[in-house]
Amino acid sequence: MTLYIFYFLSFLAILSAFMVVFSKNPVHSVLYLIVTFFAIAGHYILLNAQFLAAVHIIVYAGAIMVLFLYVIMMLNLNKETEPHKSTYLKLAATVSGGIFMVVLIGSLKGVEKIENLNAANQSAGLIKNLGHVLYNDYMLPFEMASILFLTAMVGAVLLGKNELK
Amino acid sequence: MEQHTLAQTLYGIPLNAYIIVSAVLFSIGVMGVLYRRNLIIIFMCIELMLNAVNLLLAAFGAYRGDSNGQVFVFFIMAVAAAEVAVGLAILMMIYRNTKSSDIDTLTRLKW
Known part of the structure; x- marks a missing residue:
């Protein structure tokens, strides 16, 4: 059951993170970022870090994203005015991001043998x-x-x- | 009973899964910084990277049963909030001076 919740939250977080990058309208980017933050807050609850989840929602979704939206509204950026990079540069960005991901996962792969769960300290969060x-x-x-x-x-x-x- | 269910929860999800999710989120942030030209979007991608690191730190902390990791996440959040306030102020000043949110206008900072 929790595994399915984990998959759902991860899928939601990654999908909306992609939408942050690829959506044309900056306001939509902010809204997708809020979705990502809520998914990460769900991950914190899954990790039994309730306080962290509450603080995360209050600080990020409550304060930081409001600040972003406020600035976007104030600068009147809520339509696409941005000139795009060339296709060549976009391809280079995507490929280097992908290679970076492979390197990161490969280098962190070796840590799976974490010592046994400290049963006395289950309430760490x-x-x-x-x-x-x-x-x-x-x-x-x-x-x-x-x-x-x-x-x-x-x-x-x-x-x-x-x-x- | 509660401890039992928590142990099951943590054991049900391998730590590698959290590592992969965090790495993917961080890479999306890196890709976004390279991909877009809008200053605000780039700033949001930096926030995304910070959150990926936070998630990984919280996961490591939870799997070791250690509170210190979560306290670190708390401090990272505090620094991120301060960073956003100053960063958006700088961004507004740039916009006021250059009348654009394009990062390429900032190449003139070279001279």
Whole structure:
């Protein structure tokens, strides 16, 4: 049963990822990317990482994709205005992407012998366990993330200003 | 009982399947960056690559029963959110200056 769910989610994610690349309209690309993100959130639930799935949906589908849509609407890009690359370059892009995939799968093929599942730590993805790790072992990186957000906010505002006086 | 079903879930899906899905998603992202000329689409393909890596990290973490992998995914998401905010601001500034979303206009950055 879960295997079928896995196949379905993987198929959905890969198909909509292809549609992100190949759809003409940027708004459609964003919508297909949202489908991909939901499929990946389903994968997280399948991996028993519920907190990660919730955060993924909130951050990506909720915040980042809204930002993308907002920028597309603001720049009025919701029609195809983009000149296309030549067929030769497109073919080169596709072939190099495919070769890259073969290399990646080939190089990661050897890791299938992961040690036996740690039965005592089945709840690794649950919020209680994750919060414990996050606020004990990763306290400093967590605080650094807040500084990163502050810097990003200042940078975005600065870049978004019309003219620097 | 719950642990039993989780073990069955994880054992039912081989880790290789997650590796293949992540590799395919990452390669689609790479291909999209090379394929398209629209800056926003290229940016979305970068997000796709980040998500492929996140999925693989979460899968490895779950198969080892280790929370650290998921905490790393959490941090990658935070960095991705900051990156998107700054990146879209840069993109809007480029659009305001060049009046196009074509990446080839940026070749003039060479000079």
